[in-house]
Amino acid sequence: MAEIKLSDLPYGSLNNLEDNSSGDSGDRRRTGATTFLRFAVEKVFGKDTLDNVAELNGVIVSYRPVAYPSYKNRTAMFEEFVYKINETGDEESAEEEPKKYASFAYKVYIPELECRPAPKSFNDPVLITYPDIYSDVEGTQNLPLELGTLVAVKYEDINNLFNPRIVRKVGGPIQIENIASEAINEAFRKGIPATVGSSTNIVYTSLLPDLQELSPDEYVTSDTPVSTNLTQVVEQELSFWSGKTEKDPDAYPRLKTYWDNVGWFLESEGKSPVWSPSGVPWSAAYISYVLTRVDSQFPKAAAHYAYSESAKKGTGNWSLWKTNGNSIEAQIGDILVKKRTGKGASSTSTHGDVVYKIQDGYAYLSGGNLGNTAKGNIKLQVNGQGRYAGYGPYEILLKKNGKVAQQQVS
Numbered sequence: 001m002a003e004i005k006l007s008d009l010p011y012g013s014l015n016n017l018e019d020n021s022s023g024d025s026g027d028r029r030r031t032g033a034t035t036f037l038r039f040a041v042e043k044v045f046g047k048d049t050l051d052n053v054a055e056l057n058g059v060i061v062s063y064r065p066v067a068y069p070s071y072k073n074r075t076a077m078f079e080e081f082v083y084k085i086n087e088t089g090d091e092e093s094a095e096e097e098p099k100k101y102a103s104f105a106y107k108v109y110i111p112e113l114e115c116r117p118a119p120k121s122f123n124d125p126v127l128i129t130y131p132d133i134y135s136d137v138e139g140t141q142n143l144p145l146e147l148g149t150l151v152a153v154k155y156e157d158i159n160n161l162f163n164p165r166i167v168r169k170v171g172g173p174i175q176i177e178n179i180a181s182e183a184i185n186e187a188f189r190k191g192i193p194a195t196v197g198s199s200t201n202i203v204y205t206s207l208l209p210d211l212q213e214l215s216p217d218e219y220v221t222s223d224t225p226v227s228t229n230l231t232q233v234v235e236q237e238l239s240f241w242s243g244k245t246e247k248d249p250d251a252y253p254r255l256k257t258y259w260d261n262v263g264w265f266l267e268s269e270g271k272s273p274v275w276s277p278s279g280v281p282w283s284a285a286y287i288s289y290v291l292t293r294v295d296s297q298f299p300k301a302a303a304h305y306a307y308s309e310s311a312k313k314g315t316g317n318w319s320l321w322k323t324n325g326n327s328i329e330a331q332i333g334d335i336l337v338k339k340r341t342g343k344g345a346s347s348t349s350t351h352g353d354v355v356y357k358i359q360d361g362y363a364y365l366s367g368g369n370l371g372n373t374a375k376g377n378i379k380l381q382v383n384g385q386g387r388y389a390g391y392g393p394y395e396i397l398l399k400k401n402g403k404v405a406q407q408q409v410s
Contacts, residue, residue, distance in 0.1 A: 055152045057170055058110035061179050062122045063144055065104055104144040105132035106166060108153055113161075121347075122147060122179045135166040148173035148180025177346060201339040202305045202348045207312065207396050211322040214404060219327035219387060222401045226333020227294045234290050234356035234366045234376060241374040246278050258285035258368075261292060262302045273302070278372070286368025287335060287352055295333070295400065304337050304350040311398045319402035323391040327407075328399070330363040330382045332356060336394035352398075353378055363388065 107130045109118060119127050133153060135145060145151065150170040156163035173180055214220070244251050255277060256266070262285050265271040275282070280302075288300035288307065297316030301307040311318035321328060323336070332355055340349035353367035356376065366376035381389040391397075 054158075055154045055167065056110050056113060058108040058113075058151060058153050059172070059174070059176070059180075060106050060145055060147055060149045060151060061109045061119050061176070062107040062127050062147065063104045065144075103134055105134060106145065106151075108133050108151060108164075108166070110153065119179065131161075131164060133164045133166055137166055137168060145169065146173040146180070148176050150174065201350070203337070203339045203350060203395055205347070207305065207308050207320065207337075208322055211312075211320060211396070212404070213322075214326045217407045218404050219329060219407060220321050220397075220399060220402050221329040221405045222331055222399050222403065224401045225331040226291070226400045228332050230290065230294045230332050230354070231357045233293045234354070237286075237290060237374055238366065238376045245372040246282070246369070247372065252277055255282055255285075258282055258289045259302075261285065261289045262300050264302055275302075281369050283351055283367055283369035286374060287354055290354065290356075290366070291333070291335075303348065304352040305348050307335075308337055308350070308352070308396060308398060317401050319399055321397045321399060321402060323388075323395055323397055327387050328397055329385075329387050330355065330358055330380070331399065332358065333400050334363070335398040336365065336380075336391065337396045337398070338393045339395070353394075355380075358382060 107119075107127045109130075111118070116129060117126055119130075135151075137145065137151075145166070150172040151166045152168045152170050153164045154167045155161055156165075240254060241251075246255065255275075259265075259275045259282070264273050264275045264280075264285070267274050267276065275285075284302055284304045284307065287304070288298065288302075291298040292300050295316070297318075299307045299310030299315040299318060301310065308320060310316070312320040328334075334355040335352050336355070337350055337352040340351045351367065353365035355363045356366050357364045361382055362379040363382050364376060365378035365380065366374065367378065368374045380392060380394075383389045
């Protein structure tokens with residue numbers, strides 16, 4: 001095994017040392033009386049917040065795998081040095097395989113130290129300017145610390161904030177909006193690529209991963225879909241909402257029916273969770289209501305992502321499918337879900353609409369809380385084989401008793 005020669009290590013390889021005496025020199029040949037007095041006063045009254053501080057606590061807000069040596073990760077640099085000697089033959093030849101120096105570069109937010117804006121998500125562009133911090137915690141070379149983990153960071157030179165290292169885990173992980181959640185951590189573990197913005201949505205971090213990819217000769221269908229009685233149920237709801245919004249006094253009892261169905265309460269009832277007219281989005285409660293009218297097994301929920309997660313697990317014989325690249329038969333009862341953006345949107349903001357009739361080459365969808373009312377005028381074109389010709393903004397689809405079938409060869 002090749003060895004490193006100490007003579008090959010340049011000055012500064014292990015410690016950041018430099019001559020720091022020139023600025024505060026007391027040499028009489030270059031220092032006047034007023035300078036002496038200034039030094040004395042600054043020493044007595046000067047504030048040094050970092051004096052006697054050995055470690056700083058922060059929270060992990062992002063990380064990425066690193067499989068190459070970095071000057072900030074000296075262990076990897078030395079391993080690379082050994083490998084290069086073996087490869088080039090500059091020293092005695094060796095037959096060992098190159099070492100794997102896989103590690104993780106973390107972004108750690110330390111609020112008391114950070115002058116830059118706090119990141120709004122795990123892939124906020126501001127994080128590019130945050131230093132890469134490597135971990136010295138045992139067992140983190142191949143298994144990263146999770147987002148939201150509280151860690152202690154120690155600097156080799158704290159006055160210059162040089163070479164920070166994670167030396168121990170303090171606590172957590174804690175949940176942080178758009179940064180640290182079970183869904184986002186699961187996506188990181190699976191190596192799902194992320195871009196700024198919509199990729200933080202739960203559609204990408206939890207629902208789409210691991211969904212089945214169909215081959216060109218396959219499509220999704222159901223032999224026992226939702227009852228066609230759904231058409232009448234939805235049309236009755238649309239008739240009620242015609243000319244009304246959620247602020248209409250007549251709408252209050254209807255909304256209460258929706259929320260009762262998913263187990264939410266009015267504040268006056270003294271129970272939780274609590275809803276209020278115009279205060280909580282009711283689109284998922286609407287979908288849950290019309291579906292449970294025809295299928296008691298539907299995994300009703302107050303959030304679209306919640307019933308979608310249940311369908312992904314097969315609850316009530318519901319199944320979850322990705323739309324992009326997949327051929328899916330259009331059937332009454334299909335629920336199509338998309339991410340929701342705009343004011344007030346968060347990483348779990350989603351919206352779903354349900355197919356309630358198929359007519360004249362189109363699948364008609366209905367949704368609640370659309371412009372503060374219920375609507376049924378959303379259309380998706382259906383091709384000659386009875387399958388969706390396109391999905392618009394919808395990225396996942398729920399189908400009752402969904403299965404994969406083979407295309408018929410004519």
